[in-house]
Structures are given as C-alpha cells and as structure tokens.
Amino acid sequence: MIRRHPSKKVLRAWLDLEDLPDVDEHVLTCERCSDDLEALAGAEADSSIRRALEEVLAPPTGLAERIEQGVVRRLDSRRVFGYVADLFGAGLETSVLLFDQPEDEQ
C-alpha cells in the first residue's frame, strides 16, 4: 500500500474508474483522501441512480405478507419443538433421579 497521499490528479483518475490498485487500497482507510475525493466528486449523486436502483431491486408483490406467514410458521414450529425438548429433558432428568445412585451410595 502506498503511504504518501496520491495527488489530486491521481485521485481524479481513480475516481474516473482507472485501475489503480495501490490507490484503491490507500483510499479505503485514508480519511484525508476520502475527503479529497468527495470534494473532487462534487455534490451528492443525482436522483437517477436512486430511481434506477429502486426499479431494479423492487420487492415482488405481496412480499411482506409472504414473509410474515413464513415467520409465523417458523416461530410456531420452534415453539412446538421447544415443548418437546422440555418434555424430553424432564424425562431424562427423572430417569437420572430414579435410576442413578449417588456415587457415595455405590
């Protein structure tokens, strides 16, 4: 990783998608360079990126209902499994009490 801060010209080239692995690695952790890059890039992104992302990543129709039904099913089955495990654990505990004798009695 390069230790010196890259020049504005190099940062601009990196911002313009040039393949500069050393710079890539440097700017990931350098606060000064990340601030410089923000200044070079200008203001916030235009809203077209947001609109495009919303379009491409749009959730399918009825997602929330489907997910809720699935979650309720999962929680119900886990609860039932918990009861079974409780019964199993209680049975085991009883069997130990009934059949296992303390070591000092043996």
Added chain:
Amino acid sequence: MRFLSLIFIRHFGRWSGSPVLWAVPPRIGGGISSSSMLDLTRPEDEDQEADPDDLHRLMVEHSDAVFRLALSIVRDQALAEDVTQETMVKAWLALPSFRGDSSLRGWVMRIAHNTAISMLRTRRALVSDPAEMPEESWVSERSIERRVEGALVVDEFVAALDLLDDLSRSIVVLREIEGMSYDDIARILDVPLPTIKTRLLRARRRLGVALKEWQ
C-alpha cells in the same frame, strides 16, 4: 450412564429453557417503530404469546428494505426472500436484546447484511459447479416488464451493479435508497468511514456511466 445423562441434561435441559433458542417471541411494550425504539421492552412473561400486531408492523416496516439489501448482495430473487425471512425471524427473536443505541432500521439491516453474506457463502459452498448457479436475470419483475416494453436499457445498469463487489452494492443501497448516514452504514457493515465514502464514490461513478445509456 450417569455421565452421559448429565451431559444430555446439561445441554437439552438448558437449551429447552432458553427463550431465545426456543423462540417464545418477545412481547413488545408499545409497538415497533424505527423512531420510537425506546418502546421496546423485554417480555415480562416469557411464555406469553407475541402480539400479532407488533410482528405485523415489523414485517410491514422493514421487509421491503431488507429484501432490497439482500437482493443486492445475493442477486437471486428466491434466495433474497429466504434471507428476508431468516432476518425477520432473527430480528424478532433477538428484539429483547436490542438496546436502542442505534435505529431499529439500522439494527435490522445489520442482521440482514450478515445473514445475506452467510447464506450466500453457504450457497456458493454447496454449488461447486458454476454452471449450476442460476443464470436467469435477478432483477425485479417490474424492470423486466419495462425491458419487454423496450422503454429502457436496463442491462447496462445491471451489468454495472454486477461489476461492483458485495460491499459496494450494500453501501450504494443503504445510502441511495435507505438514505442512511455514513456513520450508520459504517456501523452496519462494520467497516471504516473512508471505505464507505470511497466505495460509494466509485460505485456512483460506475453506475452513473451505465445510466447514461438508460436516460
């Protein structure tokens, strides 16, 4: 026998008593809201039923956002739905441990990100032959409909998204769609602030180039 029994009881006995593992859903005092996370309280009685309204609100308020983040990472509609469901189960069960020192949305999104990465790794490990990975388009049905209409060139944009690494896609979604601050994104993704800023700038540039084709 005694030794084995004790081991069994130690594990099963303890597990079965755990409210987190055995999924007695938490009772939420005043409902769930990303703006009023102080309403969330631990259940007074762990055996009481969950309030269906609270569960419903959790789904309605967060499942779309979770799905978008998940889809951007796993790039598979069915898997993204699985991630969303898994995230919601985890969030619901862990809700009593939510301290409210960040927004509820941020907390849920952190669970979603970790779940998506974990499930994607599992999928990649299971599918040893790349030819077995799904090849159909992973974008939303709405985009495909518009593409059929010939109204846009979505391929360029999707290709640009595909070129981004998983981290950059997550950053772009959390910033551009969810409108989260750099600090919140850094907390959710557990990476330094400069990484967020620089990845975002580069991703914007790449997507912007692709969008010139779109407009």
